Amino acid sequence: MLRExxxxxxxxxxxxxxxxxxxLVSIVVGKxxxxxxAKDSAYECGMVPQGEGxxxxxxxxxxxxxLFILFDLEIVFMYPWAVVYKEAIAQSSLVFWSMxxxxxxxxxxxxxxxxxxxxxxxx
Amino acid sequence: MNxxxxxxxxxxxxxxxxxxxxxMVSYAVYAERRVSALIQDRLGPNRVGPAGLFQPIADxxxxxxKEDFTPAQVNKFYYWxxxxxxxxxxxxxxxxxxxxxxxxxxxxxxxDINVGILYVFAISSLGVYGIVxxxxxxxxKYPFLGGxxxxxxxxxxxxxxxxxxxxxxLLVGNLRLTNVVRYQIENGWMIAPFIGDWANLxxxxxxxxxxxxFFVFTIAVFAETNRLPFxxxxxxxxxxxxxxxxxxSMKFALFFLGEYAAMITGSAIIVTLFLGGWHLPxxxxxxxxxxxxxxGTAPGWxxxxxxxxxxxxxxxxxxxxxxxxMWVRWTLPRFRYDQLMRLGWLxxxxxxxxxxxxxxxxxAYFQF
Amino acid sequence: xxxxxxxxxxxxxxxxxxAVVVNRNPIASALNLVVSFLGLAALFMSLDAFFIxxxxxxxxxxxxxxxxxxxxxxxxxxxxxxxxxNWVASAGGVAVALALLVQIFYVIGHLTFSKQTFxxxxxxxxxxxxxxxxxxFGNYNLPFQIIGVLVLVATIGAVLxxxxxxx
Numbered sequence: 001m002l003r004e005x006x007x008x009x010x011x012x013x014x015x016x017x018x019x020x021x022x023x024l025v026s027i028v029v030g031k032x033x034x035x036x037x038a039k040d041s042a043y044e045c046g047m048v049p050q051g052e053g054x055x056x057x058x059x060x061x062x063x064x065x066x067l068f069i070l071f072d073l074e075i076v077f078m079y080p081w082a083v084v085y086k087e088a089i090a091q092s093s094l095v096f097w098s099m100x101x102x103x104x105x106x107x108x109x110x111x112x113x114x115x116x117x118x119x120x121x122x123x
Numbered sequence: 124m125n126x127x128x129x130x131x132x133x134x135x136x137x138x139x140x141x142x143x144x145x146x147m148v149s150y151a152v153y154a155e156r157r158v159s160a161l162i163q164d165r166l167g168p169n170r171v172g173p174a175g176l177f178q179p180i181a182d183x184x185x186x187x188x189k190e191d192f193t194p195a196q197v198n199k200f201y202y203w204x205x206x207x208x209x210x211x212x213x214x215x216x217x218x219x220x221x222x223x224x225x226x227x228x229x230x231x232x233x234x235d236i237n238v239g240i241l242y243v244f245a246i247s248s249l250g251v252y253g254i255v256x257x258x259x260x261x262x263x264k265y266p267f268l269g270g271x272x273x274x275x276x277x278x279x280x281x282x283x284x285x286x287x288x289x290x291x292x293l294l295v296g297n298l299r300l301t302n303v304v305r306y307q308i309e310n311g312w313m314i315a316p317f318i319g320d321w322a323n324l325x326x327x328x329x330x331x332x333x334x335x336x337f338f339v340f341t342i343a344v345f346a347e348t349n350r351l352p353f354x355x356x357x358x359x360x361x362x363x364x365x366x367x368x369x370x371x372s373m374k375f376a377l378f379f380l381g382e383y384a385a386m387i388t389g390s391a392i393i394v395t396l397f398l399g400g401w402h403l404p405x406x407x408x409x410x411x412x413x414x415x416x417x418x419g420t421a422p423g424w425x426x427x428x429x430x431x432x433x434x435x436x437x438x439x440x441x442x443x444x445x446x447x448x449m450w451v452r453w454t455l456p457r458f459r460y461d462q463l464m465r466l467g468w469l470x471x472x473x474x475x476x477x478x479x480x481x482x483x484x485x486x487a488y489f490q491f
Numbered sequence: 492x493x494x495x496x497x498x499x500x501x502x503x504x505x506x507x508x509x510a511v512v513v514n515r516n517p518i519a520s521a522l523n524l525v526v527s528f529l530g531l532a533a534l535f536m537s538l539d540a541f542f543i544x545x546x547x548x549x550x551x552x553x554x555x556x557x558x559x560x561x562x563x564x565x566x567x568x569x570x571x572x573x574x575x576x577n578w579v580a581s582a583g584g585v586a587v588a589l590a591l592l593v594q595i596f597y598v599i600g601h602l603t604f605s606k607q608t609f610x611x612x613x614x615x616x617x618x619x620x621x622x623x624x625x626x627x628f629g630n631y632n633l634p635f636q637i638i639g640v641l642v643l644v645a646t647i648g649a650v651l652x653x654x655x656x657x658x
Binding site: 201236237238241242245246249251252255256259271274278 | 519525541548552553557560561619620621
Binding site: 031042064085 | 132135137139140186194195210211215237242262263264265268271278285289294298363374377464468483
């Protein structure tokens with residue numbers, strides 16, 4: 001089975017090679033122009049740049065990333081479940097209730113996050 | 124055998140990247156401009172070559188010969204790395220998608236791995252880094268905001284993407300994408316599971332959640348590829364150009380390529396999961412009317428023609444979806460950021476989750 | 492997997508793992524950790540643990556590290572770069588690490604069972620995702636539910652910590 005993964009490795013190598021060579025060709029044949037102060041400054045629609053380039057951003061983005069990980073974990077567990085489901089359901093309905101209770105437990109957290117306004121971007 | 128395996132793999136990879144993806148990206152850009160012109164009652168690019176068909180070649184040459192400018196304020200190494208990181212995942216995800224049956228006995232899929240769909244999600248989730256890094260390394264306000272917004276949007280819709288495919292695998296029972304296509308040939312396409320089993324009520328009921336799943340997945344792919352109506356990371360009116368504001372020349376082209384390649388890969392996966400992959404039944408009248416499955420197993424030239432026909436079918440389906448992407452882009456206005464997040468986290472997330480249990484329930488009740 | 496590939500991925504993992512510690516720029520450290528995870532995923536795959544390997548990429552490299560990057564950007568950790576390196580402390584750290592390495596070599600070298608050769612790995616013909624599913628929903632149903640509770644606690648914690656208390 002491992003043999004099937006060799007083409008994946010090859011494809012990644014070819015893709016990286018392509019990206020690198022595209023940049024290289026662009027450096028070699030691309031024009032080199034003069035550098036000026038205005039050209040070198042950060043683009044702010046023609047105005048002189050003000051303040052820092054990387055401003056602080058809302059804690060909500062962090063919260064979204066955090067919740068994403070937690071729900072991503074839940075989804076990861078659903079793949080092995082989906083794969084064995086048809087086979088297991090023929091024997092007993094336990095597999096259905098097992099996943100339903102797992103998701104219900106997680107949905108408590110989801111409802112909590114919603115009620116706390118963690119996913120409300122308007123406020 | 125091993126040499127043969129590696130040679131055919133390399134041929135498929137190089138063919139896929141340089142003969143299919145790259146020309147398809149350039150002509151998708153051209154088609155996008157022509158389609159938008161058509162929709163807005165303009166002409167679009169029509170000067171370079173007949174009907175402007177050589178426009179992509181002119182564009183490529185221009186990208187190469189433009190000044191490769193690196194602004195002074197950027198973090199040099201990561202500024203150069205970001206476009207590569209955005210492009211490489213987009214063109215490596217296609218590896219597991221079966222784009223045809225067989226040709227001369229060689230299966231038309233680059234890597235037929237047993238965790239197929241998870242590979243697609245894993246590699247495309249790495250595409251976020253290119254965008255975050257582009258925003259961060261540019262050391263400029265618009266790119267930074269665009270990068271943060273974009274990555275947040277991508278991870279939010281990854282949830283719906285991951286949940287929407289579960290019903291497909293509940294039915295197939297295997298994560299390998301070639302098995303998904305095989306299942307659809309035998310039991311009808313995923314959006315129409317009742318085909319071939321017309322009298323079965325369960326299959327008709329199944330069609331409802333499967334079509335819902337198809338729509339959730341397709342819309343999530345729109346969001347994942349930053350296409351309108353989800354193109355907030357590049358909202359020109361608010362963010363100038365989003366995360367690639369500070370980029371020019373070939374580095375910008377790589378972002379562009381990554382974006383369109385992601386669109387092509389996304390369409391290819393939609394086709395594989397829901398629209399039957401390379402399968403297209405042909406009506407046959409030999410010995411009474413029946414549907415004929417064409418593939419590359421027939422001996423001699425018939426097999427070669429069959430294999431080529433499957434590949435053509437696959438890419439025609441992909442092209443049709445790409446046209447739909449463009450149509451939607453010029454039809455719908457952009458969402459506001461809070462609407463986008465609410466839609467992803469509340470609406471699609473819940474629908475996809477309930478959908479899974481509907482399918483599981485139908486499977487438990489009807490046991491097919 | 493051929494030994495060359497094993498050494499390549501093992502070295503990739505170790506070199507980038509070391510780079511995580513050595514780098515002064517937290518963003519660079521985070522990215523190096525991603526590459527290290529990719530090497531680890533390849534090693535998992537070489538042991539036929541395809542599901543675990545791909546989850547390593549999907550969850551760790553694709554999700555957890557994105558969160559790390561967000562936190563680094565949020566906390567604005569650029570000040571770290573300007574701090575001087577304390578040579579005495581680094582030398583002490585390297586010495587402790589070396590001492591540990593020597594100890595491990597010594598202990599393993601003196602164990603009798605470490606010299607035996609192992610039989611080749613038994614290769615399963617069934618899909619490993621299928622195997623995991625059968626185990627998870629057969630024998631390990633209760634631990635699975637407990638994982639659910641764990642993730643629930645984590646969700647509540649994350650929401651609670653990032654919400655400002657309103658008076």
